[in-house]
Amino acid sequence: MVVEMHAGLASDGGSKLQMLLAFVDTLPDGNEDGVYYALDLRGTSCRVLKVQLGGSGPKIRNHKVEQQQILKELVSSTSEVLLHFIALTLKEFIEREENGQVAGSKKELGFTFSFPIRQLSVSSGVLIKWTKGFTIEDVVGKDVSQCLEEAMWENGLHMQVAALVNDPVGTLAVGHYDDADTVAAVIIGDGTNACYIERSDAIIKYQGLLTDSGFMIVNMEWGNFWSSHLPRTSYDIALDDESPNRNDQGYEKMISGMYLGEIVRRVLHRIAEVSEIFGDSAHHLSVPFILRTPLMAAMHEDDTPDLREVGRILEESLQTSGLSLKTKMIVVRVCDIVTRRAARLAAAGIIGILKKIGRDGSGGVASGRTKGKPRRTVVAIERGLYTNYSMFRVYMNEAITDILGEEIAQNVVLRISEDGAGIGAALLAAAYSSKR
Numbered sequence: 001m002v003v004e005m006h007a008g009l010a011s012d013g014g015s016k017l018q019m020l021l022a023f024v025d026t027l028p029d030g031n032e033d034g035v036y037y038a039l040d041l042r043g044t045s046c047r048v049l050k051v052q053l054g055g056s057g058p059k060i061r062n063h064k065v066e067q068q069q070i071l072k073e074l075v076s077s078t079s080e081v082l083l084h085f086i087a088l089t090l091k092e093f094i095e096r097e098e099n100g101q102v103a104g105s106k107k108e109l110g111f112t113f114s115f116p117i118r119q120l121s122v123s124s125g126v127l128i129k130w131t132k133g134f135t136i137e138d139v140v141g142k143d144v145s146q147c148l149e150e151a152m153w154e155n156g157l158h159m160q161v162a163a164l165v166n167d168p169v170g171t172l173a174v175g176h177y178d179d180a181d182t183v184a185a186v187i188i189g190d191g192t193n194a195c196y197i198e199r200s201d202a203i204i205k206y207q208g209l210l211t212d213s214g215f216m217i218v219n220m221e222w223g224n225f226w227s228s229h230l231p232r233t234s235y236d237i238a239l240d241d242e243s244p245n246r247n248d249q250g251y252e253k254m255i256s257g258m259y260l261g262e263i264v265r266r267v268l269h270r271i272a273e274v275s276e277i278f279g280d281s282a283h284h285l286s287v288p289f290i291l292r293t294p295l296m297a298a299m300h301e302d303d304t305p306d307l308r309e310v311g312r313i314l315e316e317s318l319q320t321s322g323l324s325l326k327t328k329m330i331v332v333r334v335c336d337i338v339t340r341r342a343a344r345l346a347a348a349g350i351i352g353i354l355k356k357i358g359r360d361g362s363g364g365v366a367s368g369r370t371k372g373k374p375r376r377t378v379v380a381i382e383r384g385l386y387t388n389y390s391m392f393r394v395y396m397n398e399a400i401t402d403i404l405g406e407e408i409a410q411n412v413v414l415r416i417s418e419d420g421a422g423i424g425a426a427l428l429a430a431a432y433s434s435k436r
Contacts, residue, residue: 004225037159043114079142110430127139177427186350290317347395
């Protein structure tokens, strides 16, 4: 991971890790004051947020979140239809919050956009490609902030985007706001990504990059990380070969919630091919993605003596019945192996970041030690795989200790961030609007 980070910082295309500039060189410090709104577009849902900041020390006085599902017909419509829907959702939310009054031009917006963009500035970026099922081609290659602002103005909402960020950058902003020792943020849900605070002079591909703070947040796009050292199996290879994005997102396919249930299904299908333990229902195991990760997690964490929950899930998903306890134990064991591998690989990625910035306790330049003592380091984590899946969390924390050793690991804090991406966008809008 460290080698690929260096390569990605040295040149564009130098690594599977894109190491993109987020153009964020200022983080909120607690002096921000006032009410800010944020919009968080993440796949099939759109979240709108209102954040009230108190100033004089990190303090979010109040925040409110509403979520609106994005209908299937919208994800394949036109930019005009989608952005009109989003702008209207935001306008209606603000009208409710402002007692019927639409915010004036003084209101600035934080926009979390969870799709690959080429950032042009802290408040603008061009859409590279859609993911997560979106197929609205007329936005690709355009500045998404400008497109949103036009839709807002057409709906009588005179706001401007002050900060355009992706999930981990927003999560890092709110993490750093709460705790100044936060140096990185990781998203581990259906997909995965990470960002961290890098020294400006370490970003070689942008020679002469000057920032007032001396740092820049780097969006790693680490789901695309690849290395021959990753423990790839025949199941991973087959999954990748049959995926629409073959040879891409290799790391994500081994650690994220979109794929863990599918890896388990592939292993169980292979077992069914060479044994009779699933009986007549074995053919159901040949259906891709029939076993979703939340179901896999529920089976893994079944603590009933007869593994009743495992039996129920398999019966409902695969139409199995009368499975022996031994068969159910094999299923749990497969869930355990796949989850443990994913959690340990995710932990290794986090330690790669800490090693790159000298916060892994190994000494040397920018070492994570002060006066001989390891320095406290916080990594903000958001999304359900870490927050909701207790065994994944246990294995990830265990791996941090295994790799770093207990003395260093006790100074590394993995901190859960709730609504981090959206609140972080509002905080960055506040930080950057105050700079203008």
